Amino acid sequence: xxxxxxxxxxxxxxxxxxxxxxxxxxxxxxxxxxxxxxxxxxxxxxxxxxxxxxxxxxxxxxxxxxxxxxxxxxxxxxxxxxxxxxxxxxxxxxxxxxxxxxxxxxxxxxxxxx
Amino acid sequence: xxxxxxxxxxxxxxxxxxxxxxxxxxxxxxxxxxxxxxxxxxxxxxxxxxxxxxxxxxxxxxxxxxxxxxxxxxxxxxxxxxxxxxxxxxxxxxxxxxxxxxxxxxxxxxx
Numbered sequence: 420x421x422x423x424x425x426x427x428x429x430x431x432x433x434x435x436x437x438x439x440x441x442x443x444x445x446x447x448x449x450x451x452x453x454x455x456x457x458x459x460x461x462x463x464x465x466x467x468x469x470x471x472x473x474x475x476x477x478x479x480x481x482x483x484x485x486x487x488x489x490x491x492x493x494x495x496x497x498x499x500x501x502x503x504x505x506x507x508x509x510x511x512x513x514x515x516x517x518x519x520x521x522x523x524x525x526x527x528x529x530x531x532x533x
Numbered sequence: 534x535x536x537x538x539x540x541x542x543x544x545x546x547x548x549x550x551x552x553x554x555x556x557x558x559x560x561x562x563x564x565x566x567x568x569x570x571x572x573x574x575x576x577x578x579x580x581x582x583x584x585x586x587x588x589x590x591x592x593x594x595x596x597x598x599x600x601x602x603x604x605x606x607x608x609x610x611x612x613x614x615x616x617x618x619x620x621x622x623x624x625x626x627x628x629x630x631x632x633x634x635x636x637x638x639x640x641x642x643x644x
Contacts, residue, residue, distance in 0.1 A: 452632060462622070462634040475631065510576065512632070519564050519584060522624070522632055524577040 423525035425511050431531045437499040440528045443492055444513030452512040452522065453486055453496050462510070468494065501532045535560045535627045539635035547643050552610035554638045556623030561601050564626040568597055568608050571620045571637070580621075581608070613642045 424443040432438050444451050453465040466476040468488045476486070483502070488494040498505055508529050514522040536559040546552060556566070565584045569577040581597045583590045583606065589598045594611040610617055620637045627633065 450630070454634075461636045464631055464633070467630065469630070475629070512577075519626075521567060521579055521582045522626075523579060524569075526576040 423511055423513050423523055425509075425525035425528050427528060428526065429529045429531075431533065432501055434502055434532055435500045436532075437497065438501045438505075438530060438532075440496040440509050440511075440530070442494045442496070442511030442525060444494070444511070445523055446492070448513035448515050448523075449491065450514045450516060450522075451488060451494050452514075453494070454510040454512065456508045456510060456527070465496070498530075501530075503532045506530055506532050535563075535625055535631065535633040537623060537625055537633050537635040539621075539623055539638050541638060542636065543639045543641075545641040545643060546613055548613060548615060550613055550642075552608075552613050552617070552640060552642075554608040554610075554621050554623075554640070556606040556608070556635055558604045558606075558625045558633075560627060561604050562628045563601065564628060564630075566597075566599055566606050567624045567626070567632075568595075568606075569622040569624060571622060573620075577622065613640075615642045615644045618642050 426441045452467040454462050456462045465478045466486045471488045486496045508527045510527045512522045512524045514520045538557045540555045567582045568580045581590045583599045596609045599606045620639045622637045623635045624632050
């Protein structure tokens with residue numbers, strides 16, 4: 420398997436624009452996580468899905484952020500409108516079930532909002 | 534809310550020395566604990582997974598222990614090499630299925 424695949428790897432956008440980050444989890448994994456990493460706050464869990472259903476989105480910073488998982492092989496994280504403070508590395512991770520298995524991470528999307 | 538702490542924040546050792554990285558967590562109701570490695574500008578690579586029922590897990594020069602009741606885990610890296618230089622992250626999977634991370638320990642192994 421190719422692992423967790425995220426796109427794009429880098430995104431530079433202007434403040435106010437919509438940004439969409441994409442994630443393809445490992446085939447057969449039914450849990451998916453979105454994280455944000457910054458120097459100041461480290462790794463923060465934004466939202467996680469189980470069997471395509473959002474289980475906990477309490478980490479989503481504000482209404483400008485939304486996430487979807489239309490099927491088992493694809494998820495998106497959208498920021499609309501984007502702000503400079505959203506600049507960070509966004510990671511997607513997947514695991515085989517909710518609790519007891521290893522989580523695998525994608526290479527991340529480095530987002531810069533100018 | 535699960536809080537994960539890693540000590541020290543940074544560590545510099547000469548090549549060949551053993552490394553000891555510490556992780557503590559506040560809520561002992563966990564499924565497992567996972568250690569990751571992160572190189573600068575890269576993603577997270579899983580090193581070891583310890584289930585809540587296990588006391589330790591080994592992979593090559595790496596050994597991780599878990600004391601769930603006291604909320605502690607330790608990662609040992611034997612005979613360190615310059616290639617071991619990276620940031621090491623501890624993550625705890627709580628019973629609510631969230632994976633919570635510590636801030637990491639940045640390791641530098643000097644040749």
